[in-house]
Amino acid sequence: MKSTAELQAIRDKLEVEKGYSCAVGENDTKIAVCFDDDGVAAAREVVRTFMNEIEKRRLVNVKVLQSGSKAKVDDEPIVEVTVPGKKTVRHTKVDPDKASQIIANIK
């Protein structure tokens, strides 16, 4: 390593990833993906889209969590977005396209 800029480069590179090695904090935007046993495959695509978008957009304080069914199987996967200090917004029947839009709206 020839300069401390390289150290900083490592920190920048891992900044998003390191957020996932801690518990969700008060300042984090939570994205909860809720689904039933039958919806595993569909939900997985949604979660993967979220993760790719977060990585691409380098959203440090956005955490994706998987959660159990909300007993409204027809609407699942349901995505609940909670921005700190704001009311939770629920999105129904989310697919990868919709997931990308949801992420785009998170500041």
Added chain:
Amino acid sequence: MLERAHIMVCGGTGCTSGNSRKVLEEFERKLTEHGVRDEVKLIMTGCFGLCARGPIVAVYPDGAFYQHVKVEDVEEIVSEHIVKGRQVTRLLGSERTESGEVMPINQTPFYRSQKRIVLRNCGRINPENIDEYIAFDGYKAYEKCVKEMTPESVIQLVTDSGLRGRGGAGFPTGKKWLSSYNAKDDQKYIVCNADEGDPGAFMDRSVLEGDPHSVIEAMMIAGYAVGATQGYVYVRAEYPIAVQRLQIAIDQARAYGILGKNAMGLGHAFDMEIRLGAGAFVCGEATALIHSIEGHRGEPTQKPPHLAEHGLWGKPTVLNNVETYANIPQIILNGPEWFKSMGTEKSAGTKVFALGGKIMNTGLVEIPMGTTLRTIIEEIGGGIPNGKKFKAAQTGGPSGGCIPASLIDTPIDYDNLIAIGAMMGSGGLIVMDEDNCMVDIAKFFLEFTVDESCGKCTPCRIGNKRLYEMLDKITQGKGTMEDLDKMEELCKYIKANSLCGLGQTAPNPVLSTLKYFRDEYIAHVRDKKCPAGVCKALLNYVIDKEKCIGCGMCARQCPASAISKTDYVAPGHKLPSMQIDPEKCVKCGACMSTCKFGAISKK
């Protein structure tokens, strides 16, 4: 792709012995089987602290804290939690919030009163990956020192923080650095004392296992501050995981050009090596440690000259303990005021304790100085098992003393502990309940120091041996009241005349138990009784002939064939009662634990 979950398996020595490596392998297999391996990051971390409930597996960002995880549990965690997003409640620990939900781990009694600075990265990063340490502000403090500060201002900052040596004696770290800085020489050394030898203490081991880079960075900072270019870590070979992780860390730091000449283009050079100790307790003493590194027999020598002027190979040397070093980078980054805001006036910061003995939550805790013993034992430690009563706590291991139940509200810091006849020591905290005999405890610790005495000076070599013999006599029921006074006198003589810290502190357990539990000594001497029922020579097992139904279970368990039938049949029973022949009895207690009718007791 960015991983959506991090599974952290504890790789501390405690959890490793609980098979956590197998758990890690099983996770690897199951994650692959379920096709989610690429979505999950799986790492082995350092110690989480709650060793009593290990192996521990934490899943983030959910913050699920699985306890007592067995290899068989892994399938359920992966298929339910990782695949379907449902936490496996049965493995989450028993703490519940008022509304009946699983309590978040940082709000449980064990963690909520803790303040983790030294242990901040333990259980958070993979200690075998330097990038993770760097991601959590690693090597930033070193960069700040070399780029923005002069060596003098680094030393001043450490002095201002009020940091005191965490190895036990509590010498101000800044002052130590300043003396080495002032000593003029062409070569100086930075040494880390990782020769943790107290029975029941494992703070330094856990730091090296969980966050080795924090020690490396701190030694580099010390090197910059005093003008040293070479460091040594003296660690005992009995800590194989710690040694291995530290070596990996040093190799990675070297490969990155962090250790070595002109590190990161900052113009400062520092390199370091590990020196393995063979595990002699005396080698934790400064001068003996230095001799051991030099390749000589690990024996102490007279001070002065102090190490700051005449240390390793006769050169100025800074010697600090692992925990002291682990504080340094955080102090540099957050400033002395931040550090002083924790703890008490004369003891700033936090202290790591290894909780052991008769306590529910055996493990590693870090608390601000000034926390009371009551908080540590009743809240963090979860109290004494089996509803027993707290009797005393031993701090500082064989060099320290005991704190009796009457002083449970003492705020723990260096000066308070000295004042009550105990000492901080490196931070072992052994809890004792009413079933512990204090004479026996004193004997146990003294036996350890007698074994570990290097034999160089007479007061320690012979004095402690004689002291031990007197204690042994008392536990045999052969002591006299005169012995108690003689012991006290001998203790004072040994303390005043021994060459090094080992001898000077060896009588402490005897002195402090004599001070606080003299009545127990008197019971042994005058009444020939051990109130706690520990000292075998003073014990008799007896059968209550009215309660005994004559089933004979005890006689079948007795290894000495000391139990036989009597002629007496108690009213309401059909078979004759049993009796114990005290001549044949070996006092193993097997009969008492077998009896279902509570007819056998110790007297």
